[in-house]
Amino acid sequence: MIRSPERPLPFAPGPARARRAARRSLSLAGVAALALASSTCAPPVQGGSVVVSSGAAGRLGMLCRWGHGGGEQGELCPPAEIAARPSRVRRITGPADALSGPLAAGRRGDYVLENDEIAVVVDQLGPGAGLAESGGHLIDAADARARRDELGQIVPRIGAPPRQVLYRDIATGAGEDSAAWIEARGEVRGRELAGGALSVTTRYTLGPRDRAVVIATSVQNDGDRPVEALDLGDVVHWGAAEHVAPGVGPGHRGEHEAPYLAGIGAGVAYVLAPADGATIRARSGAGFSDAAFARQVALPPGGRAAYARVLAIAPRGDSLAAATEHFFLGGGAPGGVALELVDARGAPLPPIAGKATLTPIAEQGAAPAGGALDLWLRTGEDGPLAAEAPPGLYLVGFEGSGRRALASARIRIRAGEIAPARLALSGAGQLDIQLQERGAPSPAADPDLLGPLTPAKVSLFDAATGKAVSPPRLSLTGELQIPLPPGRFRVVASRGPEYALAEATVDVADGSRSRLDLTLERVVDTSGYIACDLRQHTAQSADAGVDTTARIVSNTVEGVECAVTSEHNLALATDLRRDIAILRLESRLRVLPGVELTSGRSGAGIGSLSVFPLGAEAAAPREGALRWVDEAAGEILREVRALPGERVVQVSRDHGGGSPLHGGGSPLHASGAPQGAPDQGPSLLAQVVGDGAGADAVEVWTGREAAARDRALEELWALLRASRPVTPTATSDTHGLHGAEAGYPRTYIAVAGDDPGRLDVADLVAGLRRRRDVVITNGPFVTMRLGDTRQGGVASARRGSRGGPLSLSIRVERAPWVDARELHVLVGGVASGAPIPLEGARTTPAGALLDEVEIPIVLGAAGGRRPPRQGARAGGALGDGERGAGQTARGAISVAEDTFVVAIVRGRRPLEPVLTGEPDGILPFAMTAPLWIDADGDGRSLGRAAAP
Known part of the structure; x- marks a missing residue:
């Protein structure tokens, strides 16, 4: 709505006559005209408009606006005898x-x-x-x-x-x-x-x-x-x-x-x-x-x-x-629905917790307005349950507390009238689940508490349709009592990608309890690495609603061992050590306080910067020393580096699911270079990466944004070719629980000690800033080495090895439920040949599927190295007859100039049932950090120095 400054806006307070004239608009005029007080309305019992009432007077009062009504609504409530207090x-x-x-x-x-x-x-x-x-x-x-x-x-x-x-x-x-x-x-x-x-x-x-x-x-x-x-x-x-x-x-x-x-x-x-x-x-x-x-x-x-x-x-x-x-705001007069819940024999049931659903029915060929409307019943007393509703024809159903409606009720709601809906419910069923864990050390039980913990996520599906019957249940103790209506259910317990699934199909009978025992087994060997989610949010951020306890539990059940709480623009970082200790999770999870500095002003153009770990040197929220409003990226970096101690600065990218208030544009191409044009010289991102005082890591994969990830990888290759070494990371950036699970994706960081309870934070920081030995994944675990140099390091040509073959060893391990079909080897950011099929050739003693691939690498081969093809898709295959950069007819990769190698694993089957949603967003993917190759033996490669 655009109006000239001379004309008054319709929401400006005005006389009652003017308000009545504007009754149909959603403005203050319409709102105020419909809000007359009444002293006869039934009091709310459940903190809202669902009330327990009896008798005609009570039912009429129930339709008042939670204690309010108005003559213009059809005289639903008597006029006010006492004037409302001013705002x-x-x-x-x-x-x-x-x-x-x-x-x-x-x-x-x-x-x-x-x-x-x-x-x-x-x-x-x-x-x-x-x-x-x-x-x-x-x-x-x-x-x-x-x-x-x-x-x-x-x-x-x-x-x-x-x-x-x-x-x-x-x-x-x-x-x-x-x-x-x-x-x-x-x-x-x-x-x-x-x-x-x-x-x-x-x-x-x-x-x-x-x-x-x-x-x-x-x-x-x-x-x-x-x-x-x-x-x-x-x-x-x-x-x-x-x-x-x-x-x-x-x-x-x-x-x-x-x-x-x-x-x-x-x-x-x-x-x-x-x-x-x-x-x-x-x-x-x-x-x-x-x-x-x-x-x-x-x-x-x-x-x-x-x-x-x-x-x-x-x-x-x-x-x-x-x-x-x-x-109501639009001038409509509501009606109401009153629920009467009975058992299969017609005997009345007391109000129970659950969800009533009102599904509009189309009339005379017209489409119903909107979709189904949910009415949550959380508490109650004896008597019918009633709530306001827009007039219309509806089907009413119910499910909750282990019961479901045996049939829907058809009702018509009219303005000022209450439509009764009598629903016969099944008997209350229940499923008791007991979980145990094998293959991973468990902390000793405290004799004063309940015993060892068994964290797990339990998902339930209708066995016939495969549809989820509720959001997943999260448990730390491994004991669950789940009310369920009668039926057959598929139960799946999980603990992140390092564990095999524990699942079974179970029947829940009408009015009975069923029991199920399941065992979770850790099968993937990630020794020497710690599983980290380097950007996530709690209720301390304005755009997240997950309290700290729920966030801790959600990380633990997904197998995350180290998490960073990167709250938006808070100088006082969220320290969860006390909460973790209360939950007895000190040996399973370490949470590092951090901050996400987000500013779309001054042309910063990098989205946001995550900084961690932070501590007591930070000031209070909204009064902190870390300035971000009107600050350019370089200014923020200088201020961060001036803080005492060592910390990681991660460029946390804007992406399709992120807030539009983040800085816009592509970080790499913010200088104006076209998307997909590599080697264009230092960009804005390149100016804050790789010089020792700049950003240490670049988040190339965020949540379920697979297309954005593949674009970001092309930018990463260009950054590395421009001699700007940086550590690639993957984060969930989770703001919720379900549909944005913690640890999907995650970053495995090589550390000297991978026990979360004894994590050396300084060693983890050094791993991201200097060693750069990481794996980013949502399922498969892939590692790579060239000779005795692991990913993240620099393999130098030696006098005795020049011209002779070295072996690029790639290991791909995954739990049986995680698909991995193709291995792509990229040299300088370009596919070195066709994808290598993965078949899970061996099964480890623990039960993981394993592929090990050896590829000859020839340093300083005659004929030189063909420069990378421009604009090659990350992880893409070359067509028949094509060779990748430096590939020889023998299948070996020859390298005559300094470059880097990356291994990427892709799967074709979504990560169901652990994750649900759009298939493209939950396809398995994993990538190693770059392994730099010093082809000329001078001890450096693309700005990265070899270890002494």
């Missing part, structure tokens, strides 16, 4: 003023905007929280009674590529009709503005009875040149809430268009919608949505534009609450 705005002075919850970021000095229904927090001026580069943004939001925040943050985005606003001033006040507001004013600057400068004002307004805050942003071009093609919107980091939209499933990634976006938390739901009732065009990724409310806006000098949206807060965490909230 308030104040500064946080202590913990009692702030919100609570896993993502609550408000601190002393931040602003709270609240009424008797909801509360939001806008942070004060100065360094921002999370990915925001300044204060002035909405960082917390909650129901006013529960006061539990699950939202990350909402950051206005101006332009494409997205630019943030640096707010310089904040004002507060009260408006008409007892509304209150916070206004932040600032500016946007950037090279793409071509000399223009944008001033930006964002106002947050809350009426006295509203469950939604209106966010209005205006933009003015203060420069002397026009600014073209501005996209105006918000980047929403959902935090602990799972993002959904009508017709879009949970966790959707990619572009979509919808009337609203929603985040579903455990006890609250958030709804973001345009104030004019239009649709939102959004791009969503892991934990974020980039929403555009106006696209391709052109601003002449002095020109202005504005857009407005509402953030509604429903006090229950399910998609039915979000859909009802949006429907």
Whole structure:
């Protein structure tokens, strides 16, 4: 919505008559007109609109807006006898003023905007929280009674590529009709503005009875040149809430268009919608949505534009609450559904925990609006369970607490009426699982505790359809009691790629308990290496909603032995040693505190830098010594290197699932060189890599971004050919749990002692910075050596070996469930020949599949070395009749000039059932670090010195 500055915006507080006129728009006018108090509504029992009620009066009261209704809604509730208190705005002075919850970021000095229904927090001026580069943004939001925040943050985005606003001033006040507001004013600057400068004002307004805050942003071009093609919107980091939209499933990634976006938390739901009732065009990724409310806006000098949206807060965490909230804001009169749960004989059941699903039914050939809506029932008392819902025709089902509905109920919900849904449920089943572990040392049991731990992830699938019946269960003790409805299930226990699967098919009978014993066996030998995930996030980051305990457990059950918590722009690193000790995991997992410094300003163009390990020398969040706003990469590096101690600096790349607030562009080609053009000279990334004081590692593989990984490898080859040695790494960059599992992919780092409980952190840092002996993988374990030189090192030509063959030895080992079909050997970044088939030729005594490949290498061979073909695909095969760089007719590889060799393993079968999702994102892949070859014997190769 774009409006001239002379015309008032529809969300500005105004007289009641004006609000009623704008009743159908999703604005503050519409919100306030529909929020009249009532003293007769039934009190919430489950922290939301699901209430237990009896009798006609109670059922009518249930349909009030969680204690509210309005005449314009069809007189669902009597008019208010007591006027609502005005909205308030104040500064946080202590913990009692702030919100609570896993993502609550408000601190002393931040602003709270609240009424008797909801509360939001806008942070004060100065360094921002999370990915925001300044204060002035909405960082917390909650129901006013529960006061539990699950939202990350909402950051206005101006332009494409997205630019943030640096707010310089904040004002507060009260408006008409007892509304209150916070206004932040600032500016946007950037090279793409071509000399223009944008001033930006964002106002947050809350009426006295509203469950939604209106966010209005205006933009003015203060420069002397026009600014073209501005996209105006918000980047929403959902935090602990799972993002959904009508017709879009949970966790959707990619572009979509919808009337609203929603985040579903455990006890609250958030709804973001345009104030004019239009649709939102959004791009969503892991934990974020980039929403555009106006696209391709052109601003002449002095020109202005504005857009407005509402953030509604429903006090229950399910998609039915979000859909009802949006429907109500649009002027709709809700109805309700009352659930009566009975057993197979018709005897009433007490309210039980579970999920009721309302699936819209198309009528008269019309498609139903949106998809199925979930209603989560978490607690209850005797009596029917009821909740608000938009009118329509639905099929109602139920599953939970080991029961499922024997048949669906068909109901019609009408405005102001309650539709009863009687569901007969099966008997409650249960599956008891006991796990044990073989092949790996287990810590001795503490006699005062429960005994040895057996970490595992347990996935359950319908045996007939193969469909997952629930998210995987994570266990540290190896004991699980899982409520399940009657049926046949496939049970799969896993512990990361070093372990074979333990699986079985089991029948759960109606109303009975079944038992299953499984044994996990470690089969892959990774001696001398420690399995690390070098970038992941907890609830300390604005865009992640995983608490520290869940993050620790998720690493342990996936076999991660060393993890780095790289929270966004926090100078106070997250130290989890105490939490690990409480869970008795000191011998299995080491977590290193780190920080991810992300700035899209000043043309830094490298995405972000991860720095670890950090310690007590770092200051408090948002007040740290590590500056990042308006800092170029070189400036950040100099500041990091000035800190006491030795640490790793990793270029953590922007990728398809990452936040659009990261620095844009390809790090290697930020200087303007075209994608795919190698050997173009030092790029921006090359300028901060490989000189001893620059970045030590480059993240070439992030999460499930396989296509981005293959592009990044081409950039890595060009970087290495330009004599910029660097360590390649792979990270999960996980912000959640399921669908972004810790350790997929991971980086194995060669260390002197691979026991996580006795890890020498200095040795690990040296391994990444100097030895560079790593393996990046999501499944296969591949290592390589040339003579007595391992990957990461430099093999020098000796007088006696020049012209004579050496053996390039490659070993590929994997658990039976991990597929590995092809071995690609790259010389100088170019495939040296056709892929070598892998068949798992041998089985190790532990049970792993093993291939060992020997390839002759001839140093200084006559005839010289053919230069690498330009633009060859990473890991690609050469066609018939072609030879790779330096390949001889005998199959040996001849090398006459300094170069590097890399081994890559690819599989064709996805890593199911341990991982689920798009097949391309979970295909097996592994790669060694480069092995540099000093062909001329001068002790150096492409900027890398041979060991003495």
